[in-house]
Amino acid sequence: MAQSTVKIGVVQHACTADISANDAAAERGLREAASRGANIVCLQELFRSVYFCQVEDHKYFDLAETLPGPGTEALQALAKELGIVLIASLFERRAPGLYHNTAAIIDADGSYLGKYRKMHIPDDPLFYEKFYFAPGDLGFRAWETRFGRIGVCICWDQWYPEAARLTAMAGAEVLFYPTAIGWLDGEEELHREQYEAWDTMLRSHAIANGVFVVAVNRTGREEELRFWGASVVYAPNGTCLVKGGHKTPETILVECDLARIEWSRTRWPFFRDRRIDAYGPLAERWGK
Numbered sequence: 001m002a003q004s005t006v007k008i009g010v011v012q013h014a015c016t017a018d019i020s021a022n023d024a025a026a027e028r029g030l031r032e033a034a035s036r037g038a039n040i041v042c043l044q045e046l047f048r049s050v051y052f053c054q055v056e057d058h059k060y061f062d063l064a065e066t067l068p069g070p071g072t073e074a075l076q077a078l079a080k081e082l083g084i085v086l087i088a089s090l091f092e093r094r095a096p097g098l099y100h101n102t103a104a105i106i107d108a109d110g111s112y113l114g115k116y117r118k119m120h121i122p123d124d125p126l127f128y129e130k131f132y133f134a135p136g137d138l139g140f141r142a143w144e145t146r147f148g149r150i151g152v153c154i155c156w157d158q159w160y161p162e163a164a165r166l167t168a169m170a171g172a173e174v175l176f177y178p179t180a181i182g183w184l185d186g187e188e189e190l191h192r193e194q195y196e197a198w199d200t201m202l203r204s205h206a207i208a209n210g211v212f213v214v215a216v217n218r219t220g221r222e223e224e225l226r227f228w229g230a231s232v233v234y235a236p237n238g239t240c241l242v243k244g245g246h247k248t249p250e251t252i253l254v255e256c257d258l259a260r261i262e263w264s265r266t267r268w269p270f271f272r273d274r275r276i277d278a279y280g281p282l283a284e285r286w287g288k
Contacts, residue, residue, distance in 0.1 A: 005257050006147045008174065008212070009033030009041040009084075012231040013249040014220025015050050019063075022048050027078065029251045034082035036253050039108070039147040042087040044218040044231075045155050045180040046101070049091070054223050056131040064093035068112050072104050080110025085145040087152055089178035091132075092117070101133045101154055103178055108146040116141060118154040119163060126184055126225055129156070140166035148173050148258055151211075155179045158201055158215065161208065162282065168209035173258050175205065179217040182227035195228055206234035210265040212256050219247055236264035 011029030015022045026047050033041045046052075048071075052060040065071045067090060079086040085108050092102035092115070101118035117136030121129045140163060142151040151172025157163045158177045167175055181198060183191050206213040212235060219229035231244040233254045242254040265271060 004259050005255055006039045006174075007037050007253055007255050008214055008233060009036070009038030010214060010216040010231045010233070010244070010252045011041065011043050011047075012216060012219055012229055012244050012252065013044070013047075014227075015047065015218060015222065017050055019048055025249070030078060030082060030084070030086070032251045033253060034084050036251075038084055038253055040085040040087075040145070040150065040174070042176045042178060042214060042216045043089060044216045045089045045178040046091060047089060047178075047218070050222050051180045051218070051225065051227075053129045053132060054126045054225060056128050060132065061093075061099065064091045064099050067092045067102055067104055067115055072106070072112060075104065076106050076110040076112055079106045079108060083108050085147055085150070087150070087176050087178065089154060094134075099133055100136060101129065102136075103152045103154055103176075105143050105145075105150070105152060113143045113145065114141070116152040116154070118157060120156045120160055122156045126223075127156075140170055142167060142170040142172040151175045153177055155181060158198070158205070161205065164205035164209055164211075164213075168211050172211060173261055174212040174214060174256065175209070177202070177213070177215040179215050179231075180227060181217055182225045185224050185226075195230070199230070199232065202232060203234050203238050203240070206236055207238040207264075207268070208270060210236040210261050210268065210270070212236060212258075212261075217244075219245075219249055236261050237268075 013025045086106040088104045092100040103116045105113040117138050119136040123130040142149050149171050151167035214233050216231045218227045229246045233241045
């Protein structure tokens with residue numbers, strides 16, 4: 001553990017078709033977070049563009065970039081200048097015809113630590129991600145940074161307790177979820193239930209695994225989607241430490257005492273009492 005207390009920053013903002021404007025908004029958020037003492041800062045899912053997965057259109061493959069590459073090099077320089085650990089969600093071009101929804105992890109000295117490729121890929125109305133992204137193949141990992149050991153999953157991954165558990169078992173003290181989730185027009189009666197289910201899942205990952213959980217969601221309207229913002233940080237006991245608004249772009253900072261992990265895990269010893277001898281069926285498909 002690098003240090004006991006870390007200050008975590010999240011940058012929640014609206015995106016447009018103007019990539020330069022999106023990059024500028026992200027940089028402003030990063031600089032604001034650093035000026036307020038942030039140690040680790042996470043950007044929202046696919047922060048450089050609109051959430052293009054609302055449609056299936058080959059033109060959007062032009063947005064993809066190699067990782068590492070020029071885009072990550074620019075982010076590395078910024079992380080080094082600001083002295084922050086940075087999690088940046090990007091559209092990765094792995095090879096011709098092979099793309100991923102990927103997060104780059106950059107240490108506070110600007111070094112590129114590695115990447116996480118989104119493991120669970122949705123295919124729902126206005127979330128047509130299977131058209132663009134292959135499932136991740138790098139597994140669930142944690143990275144040792146200057147300010148602590150962190151794990152990263154992405155958006156749809158947050159509905160899967162297995163993903164959070166395996167990332168925590170890899171040693172993550174803080175689990176980050178860059179996210180793009182919102183409400184669809186015509187589903188107003190479901191809005192409250194959808195948002196509360198999302199929020200409950202995040203809180204449950206913190207409690208069940210004794211880790212800090214950070215979700216960074218975009219805000220604003222893009223075509224038929226209204227992103228609900230509400231970026232949030234949960235402590236290992238499920239306490240909500242900070243939560244953003246639904247509609248407002250904002251840079252949010254919160255101090256996290258990593259000693260709370262040990263406190264929670266010794267009082268709620270879920271890891272001690274796991275029955276690993278009985279979990280084999282988890283690796284099987286359900287049903288006949």
